[in-house]
Amino acid sequence: MTTMPAARSATAAPPAIKRDWLPILLVPALAAAALPLVGSFPGWLTLTVAGLAMGMMIFIMASGLTLVFGLMDVLNFGHGVFISIGAFAVTLIVLPLATLVQADSVLMNVAVLLLCAVVAMVLTGALGWAFERAIVRPVYGQHLKQILVTMGGMIVAEQLIHVLWGADPISVPPPEAFRGSVLIGEAAIERYRILAVAVGLAVFAAMLLVLNRTKIGLLIRAGVENGEMVEALGYRIRRLFVGVFVAGSALAGLGGVMWAFYRQTLTPGMGMEVMVLIFIVIIVGGLGSVGGCFLGSLLVALVANYTGFLAPKVALGSNILLMVLILMWRPQGLYPVAKR
Amino acid sequence: MLTQLLSGDFPRSRALTAILIAIFVLLALAPFLFPGTKPLNVAAKICYFIVLVASYDLLLGYTGIVSFAHTMFFGIGGYGVGLALYNWDASWLAVLAGLVVALAVSIVLSLVIGLVSLRVRTIFFAMITLAVASAFAILASQLSSLTGGEDGRSFSVPTLLRPSFRLFEGEVLGVAFTGRIVVYYLVFFLSLALFLTMIRIVNSPFGRVLQAIRENTFRAEAIGYRTVVYRTIANCLGAGMATMAGALMALWLRYIGPDTSLSFAIMIDILLMVVIGGMGTMYGAAIGATIFILAQNYLQSLMGLASKSLEGLPLLPKLLHPDRWLLWLGVLFILSVYFFPTGIVGKLRRK
Structure with a gap:
């Protein structure tokens, strides 16, 4: 009951936050370790950029899922549907505006991409809101039902995509400016991958900014750490949660757009196919941690690309192996969230 | 006698x-009541799916574990028997050896997955099994020199089970008693035995502990049960049963491939069957599997009719397109989880 320490700490500077650098160092360490194995520098550069691009796209798709889980303990197994819908939303823009896509002007191409992103995000955001209302809300706190019901939502939504867009795969070529590759030294790097890295970095930076520099971000972080306390302080965490759910769905939609142009063929099941990678990523990163999710995405994608080149037969098991190794080192993931 | 067979767990x-007796009688007499290839295929599929779905119910309904790796064990059983018959001569020894190897692989695999991830929460386990199962499915299609890749493997079965075989001359009730019918009855009786075994398991003291864990893990632990051990055993049991179901499938189809055993679509089918039939009762699994497979095979033609008759209206014909039958079962699934989580069985029992 002494007031002394409190008074003293009030005047002193707040203690510096200890950063945990080890996981961050893992990414460059992995890339550096792969260099002698791959052998040639241009080949390594191509692989690394490909890995980074894939990692960024996975991060965009996974970040919403991990935040939603961290904040409200809700794991949306139907998250993949938002990715698919985001990807199919592309057809709404690209098919009618094909001339803009083919146009030889960077400005036009970027405009088309932006339009795609906006439409997809609005669509998936709205859908996320409806999904939260109709499917997730009635089963808060019941894990078993949550898994089942979100899975059911996924089945229905996937079938609805079939109904609306037909059963045949649709091909969507990326805008003219982002086709082909550029030569850096001797390494050929696909333009679209550079774009993907840029978008991914932008999303990550924006997320960090919102989470660390705004009041909403403060509340979200506090909610992830200790939701009850935030409620006790008078904030409606449910409303916050709905917001995060919608934002997460919209991000999945954006990821879907990026993924659509990357794969160039759309199938209704494409979202569910990436979900496996996304689950591995958020487990590796630590459920609920955005930073961990970012590093996890990069690690998973880089490992997949390197092993795909070095030993194609092992490539499919490499992600599982990576997950096992990291969980052996840190059972809660790279950046464990305090509550769990 | 009946009490012992059903372990005191009456409907x-x-x-x-009435429904259960109907299913039993129809399945038992299927070769004579519905001669023809398709009905018999459907009946056999119902048989081994009842085992598969019941074994999943052991995990989901009784223990409260959500696993997405059940098709993996199903596939291991199928591939075990199938590849043994493909690589060796078509003898019973090969069937047995394949089955034993498959069972061993399944149980070891489920033990490892269980020990690594069952300590943690439901969600964690669900995600990890999903990842492992998808890796396994890719593995099976990649190792094409062993598994035949995407095409799978067709193989011949022991002489007794071949379509050309006649158990005896002449006909029974106007149907030639071919090897096909022998396989059918092999599948039928083994499925029945496995199903009754599972009813025995869930009504044993062991099964009661599983239900206690499902209801309240913390309290079960506090009473003194090592929940991790029980969960792991349940997981291994479920895996073993799924493997057996896979072996039966391989014997019936004389073919094994990723699409018939390992695909994620089948995992979703199993989930739908368990939930629609009723979680936490073995009878639910039987009813769910029967309804679902009948719907899979016959609902489509019905929907085709409805779709045709609504032609001209916007969207409706597309919603009722025969390929969209899963949409309606998905809606039914969501409604089941919300409004009658005990499924059809729970609904019938309450009245």
Whole structure:
């Protein structure tokens, strides 16, 4: 009951936050370790950029899922549907505006991409809101039902995509400016991958900014750490949660757009196919941690690309192996969230 | 006798009893009641899916574990028997050896997955099994020199089970008693035995502990049960049963491939069957599997009719397109989880 320490700490500077650098160092360490194995520098550069691009796209798709889980303990197994819908939303823009896509002007191409992103995000955001209302809300706190019901939502939504867009795969070529590759030294790097890295970095930076520099971000972080306390302080965490759910769905939609142009063929099941990678990523990163999710995405994608080149037969098991190794080192993931 | 066979777990509802007896009698007499290839295929599929779905119910309904790796074990059983028959001569020894190897692989695999991830929460386990199962499915299609890749493997079965075989001359009730019918009855009786075994398991003291864990893990632990051990055993049991179901499938189809055993679509089918039939009762698994497979095979033609008759209207014909039958079962699934989590069986028992 002494007031002394409190008074003293009030005047002193707040203690510096200890950063945990080890996981961050893992990414460059992995890339550096792969260099002698791959052998040639241009080949390594191509692989690394490909890995980074894939990692960024996975991060965009996974970040919403991990935040939603961290904040409200809700794991949306139907998250993949938002990715698919985001990807199919592309057809709404690209098919009618094909001339803009083919146009030889960077400005036009970027405009088309932006339009795609906006439409997809609005669509998936709205859908996320409806999904939260109709499917997730009635089963808060019941894990078993949550898994089942979100899975059911996924089945229905996937079938609805079939109904609306037909059963045949649709091909969507990326805008003219982002086709082909550029030569850096001797390494050929696909333009679209550079774009993907840029978008991914932008999303990550924006997320960090919102989470660390705004009041909403403060509340979200506090909610992830200790939701009850935030409620006790008078904030409606449910409303916050709905917001995060919608934002997460919209991000999945954006990821879907990026993924659509990357794969160039759309199938209704494409979202569910990436979900496996996304689950591995958020487990590796630590459920609920955005930073961990970012590093996890990069690690998973880089490992997949390197092993795909070095030993194609092992490539499919490499992600599982990576997950096992990291969980052996840190059972809660790279950046464990305090509550769990 | 009946009490012993059903382990004292009676349907406890007149309607339910009637449905179960109907399923049993129809399946038992299927070769004679519905001669022809397709009906017999459907009946056999119902048989081994009842085992598969019941074994999943052991995990989901009784223990409260959500696993997405059940098709993996199903596939291991199928591939075990199938590849043994493909690589060696078509003898019973090969069947047995394949089955034993498959069972061993399944149980070791489920033990490892269980020990690594069952300590943690439901969600964690669900995600990890999903990842492992998808890796396994890719593995099976990649190792094409062993598994035949995407095409799978067709193989011949022991002489007794071949279509050209006649158990005896002449006909029974106007149907030639071919090897096909022998396989059918092999599948039928083994499925029945496995199903009754599972009823025995869930009504044993062991099964009660599983239900206690499902209801309240913390309290079960506090009473003194090592929940991790029980969960792991349940997981291994479920995996073993799924492997057996896979072996039966391989014997019936004389073919094994990723699409018939390992695909994620089948995992979703199993989930739908368990939930629609009723979680936490073995009878639910039987009813769910029967309804679902009948719907899979016959609902489509019905929907085709409806779709045709609505032609001209916007969107409706597309919603009723025969390929969209899963949409309606998905809606039914969501409604089941919300409004009658005990499924059809629970609904019938309450009345």
